[in-house]
Amino acid sequence: MNYASHNAVDTARSVRSGQTSAADVVRAAITQIEMGNDKINCFTQITRDRALAEAAAVDQRIAAGQDPGPLAGVPYAVKNLFDVQGLPTLAGSKINASEPPAVTDAMLVRKLRAAGAVLVGTLNMDEYAYGFTTENSHYGATANPHDTRLIAGGSSGGSAAAVAAGMVPITLGSDTNGSIRVPSSLSGIFGLKPTYGRLSRAGAFPFVGSLDHVGPFARTVEDLALVYDLLQGPDPEDPACRQRQPEPSIPNLNAGIYGLRVAVAGDYFENDAEPEAIEAVSMVARTLGSTCRITLPEAARARAAAFIITASEGGNLHLGRLKQQGADFDPKTRDRLLAGALLPVAWYIQAQRFRRWYYMQVMALFQDVDVILLPATPRSATPIGQETMVVGGKEMLIRPNMGMYTQPISFIGLPVVVVPVHRTGRMPIGVQIVAAPWREEICLRVARVLETAGVVSAPIAH
Amino acid sequence: MQRDLLDMATFVTQAAAANGISLDPERHAQVVATLLRVEEMAELVMAFDLPDDVEIAPVFAL
Numbered sequence: 001m002n003y004a005s006h007n008a009v010d011t012a013r014s015v016r017s018g019q020t021s022a023a024d025v026v027r028a029a030i031t032q033i034e035m036g037n038d039k040i041n042c043f044t045q046i047t048r049d050r051a052l053a054e055a056a057a058v059d060q061r062i063a064a065g066q067d068p069g070p071l072a073g074v075p076y077a078v079k080n081l082f083d084v085q086g087l088p089t090l091a092g093s094k095i096n097a098s099e100p101p102a103v104t105d106a107m108l109v110r111k112l113r114a115a116g117a118v119l120v121g122t123l124n125m126d127e128y129a130y131g132f133t134t135e136n137s138h139y140g141a142t143a144n145p146h147d148t149r150l151i152a153g154g155s156s157g158g159s160a161a162a163v164a165a166g167m168v169p170i171t172l173g174s175d176t177n178g179s180i181r182v183p184s185s186l187s188g189i190f191g192l193k194p195t196y197g198r199l200s201r202a203g204a205f206p207f208v209g210s211l212d213h214v215g216p217f218a219r220t221v222e223d224l225a226l227v228y229d230l231l232q233g234p235d236p237e238d239p240a241c242r243q244r245q246p247e248p249s250i251p252n253l254n255a256g257i258y259g260l261r262v263a264v265a266g267d268y269f270e271n272d273a274e275p276e277a278i279e280a281v282s283m284v285a286r287t288l289g290s291t292c293r294i295t296l297p298e299a300a301r302a303r304a305a306a307f308i309i310t311a312s313e314g315g316n317l318h319l320g321r322l323k324q325q326g327a328d329f330d331p332k333t334r335d336r337l338l339a340g341a342l343l344p345v346a347w348y349i350q351a352q353r354f355r356r357w358y359y360m361q362v363m364a365l366f367q368d369v370d371v372i373l374l375p376a377t378p379r380s381a382t383p384i385g386q387e388t389m390v391v392g393g394k395e396m397l398i399r400p401n402m403g404m405y406t407q408p409i410s411f412i413g414l415p416v417v418v419v420p421v422h423r424t425g426r427m428p429i430g431v432q433i434v435a436a437p438w439r440e441e442i443c444l445r446v447a448r449v450l451e452t453a454g455v456v457s458a459p460i461a462h
Numbered sequence: 463m464q465r466d467l468l469d470m471a472t473f474v475t476q477a478a479a480a481n482g483i484s485l486d487p488e489r490h491a492q493v494v495a496t497l498l499r500v501e502e503m504a505e506l507v508m509a510f511d512l513p514d515d516v517e518i519a520p521v522f523a524l
Contacts, residue, residue, distance in 0.1 A: 301510055304503035311500055323483055338489070339496035342477040347504040352518040354507055359519075400499075 008074045008169040008223040012116070015058065015073030022058035022073030026051050026118050029075035033121065033167045039148055040165050041140045042158040044080050045087060046121040051075070054118040061116075069116025070230065078172040079159045080122040081129060082106040082214075083203035091205035092127040092155070094138045095321055095328045106203025107238070108172055108214060108231050115230045120168060123158030127330035129174060129207040130314060130337065131155050132182045132402035137330040141384045144187055145461035146427055150381035153183030153402065156217070160187035163217045166460035170227050174204055175213045177306055178376075178406025181432060184217060184418035185376035186402075188428025189458040190224045190447065191217045195437045196413025198244070199228075202237035208313040209240070210352070211306065211410055219458040221448045224417070225249045228440065249441040257371075257449050260442065262290035265374040265434075268299035269405055272392030276429055277375035280421040284431045285373055287455045288446065294369060297361045302408035305351035305358070307400070309411075312348040315340025332399065359412040366436040371446055375405050376418045376430035409434055417443035419456040431456075470494050470501070 006014075014020045030048055037043045061068040078084065081091040083102035090096050104110075109119060124142045126134055134142040134157025142157040144150040145165035152161040156173025160183030163171050173180045175193040184191030192215045199214050206212055216231065218224040232246035264285050270278055285291075296302070315322075318329075318337045326334060365372075378391040382398055389398050409416055414437060418430040435442040450456045471494050478485050478493075485493060 298510070301506050304506040307503045308500065308507060319481065319483075323481075326483075326489075335489070335492040335496045338483065338485070338493045339500055341481060341483070342474060342493070343497065343500055343504070347500075347507065349518070350510075350512070351507050353512050353516050354510060356519055357510075357512055357516045 006169065007220045008071060008218065009220070009226060011074050011169065012070060012072050016062070016068060018062065022055035022118060023052065025073045026055040026075050026120065029120050029168060036165055036167055040143050040145055040161050042123055042142050042152070042161040042165065042167070043077065043121045044090065044124050044139050044158070047084065047119055051118050051120045054113065058116050058118065069114065070226065071112065072116035074117045074170065075120045075168045076112060076117050076170045076172070077119065077121045077123050077159070077162055077168050078109060079125050079156050079174060081125060081174060081205040082109055082122070082172060084109060084119065084122060087122065089205050090122070091129065092125040092136055092139065093330070095325050102203070104203070107200040107235050109203070111231055123162055123171060125158055126155035127333045128314070128318065129155040129176060129179055130333040131399050132178060133399055134158060134183070135332070135384060137332065143384065144381050146188060147381070149383055150427065151186060151384050153186035153381065155179040157183045159217050160184055160189055160191070163189045163219055164458070164461050169219060169223055171217045172214060173217060175215060175410060176208045176211045177310055177410055178403030180215050180217065181376045181406045181416060181418045181430065182403050184420065185430025186381040188420040188422055189217055189219055190221060190420060191215065191418045192224050192228055192440065192443070193410060193416045194228065194440050195415045197240050197242040198415070198438070198440070199231050200235035200238040200241045202235055206317060208310045210309055210313060213410065219460070221444060221451045222253065225253050225444045228444070244438070247438070247441065249444045252441055253444060253448050255445055257288060257446055260370045260446070261292065261368065262288045262371040262373065262446070263292040263294040263369040264290060265296050265372050266293045267295045268408070269296070269374040272378055272394060272404065273375050274379040274391055276380055276426070277378055280429050280431050281373050281375055283421060283455060284419065284450060287450055287453050290373065292369065294365055294372065296365070296408060298358060299408040301354065302358045302411050303404060305354045306407040306411040308343065308347050308351040311336065311340030312343055315342070355411060362412060370435060370442060372434040374432050374434065376432045377402055378404060380427035380429045406432070413437065415440040415443055417447045419447050419450050420458050421456055422459060470498055
């Protein structure tokens with residue numbers, strides 16, 4: 001039986017009740033991964049021994065009458081920028097492969113392990129998380145499980161593809177400018193980018209400290225919410241993680257949307273969008289009964305400022321490696337990081353000051369609305385190897401531009417759930433459900449309403 | 463555009479030297495081209511008239 005294609009909640013229920021064993025579930029998941037990975041190339045490492053040991057520990061707890069945790073026996077995998085004890089933390093690079101193995105697990109991996117989940121492997125990504133396509137020169141491109149000629153999106157492309165392909169029900173990724181939301185959209189699954197500072201980044205290889213987030217992917221809203229709840233909590237190991245106690249979303253997940261004011265973001269977020277992206281937002285808005293439109297002021301400038309902060313902080317982070325091991329970088333990321341390392345400081349400071357201004361303007365909008373809807377990507381997935389796309393009648397590079405609608409949101413750390421709209425015979429595309437800081441539970445409630453209405457879903461690709 | 467390109471080429475040469483980065487001619491050309499794309503973004507940001515009291519958040523508190 002293919003337990004890996006089950007959702008996390010059902011799998012944990014089966015294991016906890018003794019209907020099946022964690023060992024059986026995990027063996028089935030590894031078989032599924034080994035069968036499918038040649039085609040999709042989402043896993044860069046399968047952690048078989050560790051997975052079997054973790055599964056055995058879960059089964060022993062059950063046999064001893066102990067609580068095995070809410071995710072007992074649920075297989076999961078993480079973007080290869082998360083520390084996994086005993087493995088070098090690749091972050092998509094060749095350079096890091098020769099670094100010493102991680103001494104401990106990343107904080108979020110520790111939390112999932114404590115909840116009974118079982119780590120089955122690590123996942124492909126753009127080198128050092130700088131890209132939206134997961135076409136990695138060292139480890140190959142990750143294919144979209146819905147059409148293997150197309151990209152899965154990035155930079156957490158392996159995380160999205162592994163879930164979309166039914167190899168595991170949950171994965172973890174990171175999102176600096178859209179790296180959870182873009183692959184969720186292009187691979188047709190649910191993804192959560194929480195509020196900046198909500199989840200601990202300790203043990204996750206950094207990219208842009210001012211903008212880095214981490215979060216989960218799943219095929220159902222309930223799985224996404226449950227995992228998110230288990231990942232919450234303050235962590236002094238991450239200087240950006242706020243001292244904020246967990247605010248569980250599961251208790252109100254089915255509370256509906258009565259009283260919530262929902263608006264569609266217009267102007268910048270539709271001007272260059274293909275009709276399929278506009279239609280997806282419209283369909284979601286109709287289901288939610290929204291007729292209100294708002295404008296996020298200066299969104300194009302916000303996107304530009306995020307671009308500059310990313311280039312500058314990313315370039316600075318990698319300056320030593322660029323000097324000493326420049327030839328070992330993926331050519332696609334090297335020149336962007338080099339340029340970022342050199343850019344004038346006035347650009348960076350103005351971008352950071354603009355962030356403050358933009359934050360104040362957008363916060364004022366939340367006086368009048370609770371939820372903002374906008375496209376996750378300007379179009380659905382593009383072919384692997386293709387450099388440019390035409391959106392809104394303009395030709396532009398895919399790698400830096402597929403996140404044009406995600407960047408103005410993560411720029412000020414707002415929480416977002418991406419919901420996947422599937423269309424018969426066409427590739428999926430996602431819609432961003434955005435709320436005010438710390439209101440992830442609103443995003444999840446809205447996503448649950450849409451899922452229940454059958455408007456959004458994440459069927460396994462075959 | 464030609465003038466911009468020359469200015470950026472000079473800037474990259476000097477900024478790379480200041481940062482101890484050595485660039486062969488091909489890398490140099492690619493970095494100039496990339497930085498010109500970033501400059502388009504910077505023009506948008508630098509053209510915005512920010513009030514004097516808007517400062518970088520000392521702690522990015524939402």
